[in-house]
Amino acid sequence: MSKREGLMATIKEVAALAGVTPTTVSNVLRGRGRVGTETRERVLEAVAAKGYRPNLNARALVERRAPTLALMLGCITNPFYPEFTLQANNAARRHGRFLLVCNTDYEPDGGTGFLADVAGSLSDGILVANNGDLHIDELTAIQAAGTPVVISIWESPDISPGIPCVAFDSHKAGFIATEHLLDLGHHRIGALIGSAKNGIHGGRYRGFHDALRSRKVKHIQADARFVTDSYQGGFDAAVDLLKARPDLTALFVSNDLPALGALNAAATLGLRVPEDISIVSITNIELASQSRPALTTVAIPTAEMAEQSIDLLIKLGAGEMDVPAMIRTADPVLVRRASTAPVKK
Known part of the structure; x- marks a missing residue:
């Protein structure tokens, strides 16, 4: 036993110093039960005085559940995901849980093989950040084995994935941006x-297409590029499209990261934004406000999705019966910045 381990305080010692039971100490630390303000303060003072740290392994054995929730991401280098992860982590901490981040880096099996090992042992629930490469059958199998699964950032609120999810209206986001x-x-x-x-x-x-149709504006396939959702993908596609169609006065980009690439592509081609070409996007990552010019974008409710997803996962883990199969977030909202302007006459 190390010197540090020999000096480690126990919950019984904290309880004795505070003049309460070990159960009361546990309730204070986990935010459970009814504990008076004065008692709570006395317990926290005793915890600080003793330098007490809960034994998470022991807690997991007693409660027969892991103290962590797993978050599966497609690519941690995409700046959207760290922002989403921060909000999910904050929500998990409010529930007294730790968040285990699993970066799949777009593995062929969607990372579900790894999650099958994590489920139920290292993690008491799995939150999947939708990146378009979901393996629903595998996730359903994990869920059937007893580990709750929630899909977040689901983009089709009118179609259920068959697994509890938190969805936003991606169609409306595209419509608002184009409008x-x-x-x-x-x-x-x-x-x-x-x-x-x-x-x-x-x-x-x-x-995007429906907004154009509503104003009787024609859209042809030659005016669209389907690209990798990345900065480089947006840069390369914008160079190609703007060279092929120099008459375009604006670009609709489905996500902020390729839109930032499109901004740089316009500058590379000698085009001024927004004087020569306007650019609008969707998501509203932090970098969208820091680019030059700042990017006009349609904000999706990232924080709300993360928080509601964790809350839903906790409820499923607690065995609550009236848990919705899908939660729809607030509608996307236009954030107007400097990358769009009226068309030149």
């Missing part, structure tokens, strides 16, 4: 879509 360009007088609008036509950003693209 903004139309209101500025743009009719020759190109599209950069960060997935296949029927992929994860398909709803955003349909929103």
Whole structure:
């Protein structure tokens, strides 16, 4: 036994110092039960005085559940995911849980093989951040084996994935972004879509298409590019499209990261944003406000999705019966910045 371990305080010692039972100490530390303000303060003072740290392994054995929740991400280098993870982690901590982040890096099996090992041992529940590469059958099998699974950032609120999920209206996000360009007088609008036509950003693209149709503006396939959802994907596609269609006055981009690439592509081609070409996007990551010019985008409720997903996962783990199969978030909202302007006459 190390010197540090020999000096480690026990919950019984904390309880004795505070003049309460070990159960009361446990309730204070975990935010459970009814504990008076004075008693709570006395317990926390005793915890600090003794330098007490709960034994998480022992807690897991007693409660027969892991103290962690697993979050499965497709690619941690995409700046959206750290922002989502921060909010999910904050929500998990409010529930007294730790968040185990699993970066699949777009593995062929969607990372479900790894999650099958994590489920029920290292993790008491799994939150899957939808990246368009979901393996529903495998996730269903994990769920059937007794570990709750929730899908977040689900982009099709009218279609259930068959697993509890938190969804936002991606079609409305695409519609709002395109409507903004139309209101500025743009009719020759190109599209950069960060997935296949029927992929994860398909709803955003349909929103774009429907907004044009509502104003009787024609959209042809030659004005669209379906690209990798990345900075480089947006840069390369924007260079290609703007060279091929120099008459375009605006670009609709389905996600902020390729939109930032499109901003740089316009500068590379000698085009001024927004004087020569307006660019609008969807998501509202932090970098969108820091680019030059700052990116006009449609904000999706990232924090709300993360918090509701963790709450849903906790309820499923607690065995609550009236848990919804799908939670729909608040609607996306336009955040107007400097990358869009009225069309030049």
